[in-house]
Amino acid sequence: MYYIVIIAAVMLDQLVKYIIRVNMDLYETIPIINGVFHITYIQNTGAAFSMFSGHTGILALITVIITIGILVYLFKLRRGGHRMLMLSLSLIAAGGLGNIVDRVMLKYVVDFFDLRIWPIFNLADVYVCCGCGLLVIYIFFIEPKLNAQRDI
Template sequence: MPVLLLALIVFLSDQISKLLVRQWLQPNQSVPVLNNIFHLTYINNPGAAFGIFAYQTPLFIILTLAVIGIIIIAYKQFPIHNRLNLKLALALQLGGALGNLLDRIRFGYVVDFLDFRVWPVFNLADVAIVLGVGLIIWELWRKEEKGEAQ
């Protein structure tokens, strides 16, 4: 149950932050938080990471649904009952995937707003997904280092 709770927290945080951005900023508006370091920049991203494959919304919806299915299967099938990092990773990925999926279904694009000026603009769902992937990589690296059997 804590996995679902974390996924829900990620999802709600993502959606609330995007709602606030849509209410307070105009599309393409940028507000410096730390000048030339971090800005809030409201972008409607119709593509995937870095805006690639723009306007392929049906494809992204199908792929996201497949990823969500894989996350659910992984949680049910893999022996992760004692692996907190993997549970957290799957919860972060699930919450992030659901957040961006809802944007694509509702708007046909994803709302991005975190802008560090040296990287394309992204959102909290993206952060959660990347952290989830990072936790999985970390756990696999630790498992390999300990010499645990697959």
């Protein structure tokens, strides 16, 4: 079930990035809410916030290793994992895979969400952030309750 979430999320990420690449010029910006939210096409050769720009190969390798680890863990948990944990890891894996595809195929990551007060990011980044947020909620609020129930 969670592999379907991953596949669908990666497909949506890649479709949106393709639409941006095909229909916009590099650095072109389209205001959605003028001065607040724009769609701006950039090519990011780095990691988050363009850190480590130009190190696409090593970033792809690190992302591949982490994503494979998450996918193996998901496979091992597939029957007994809590839904929140499984969903959070699925979103993180989907985001990693979406950006790996870009790094391997294009040698850069397509970024386009531009909030003007934050570095430009993409849908895969949103998946990773939401997955990490859900993982934090799971670790701090759900897992302790599950552990307490096991101790009874």
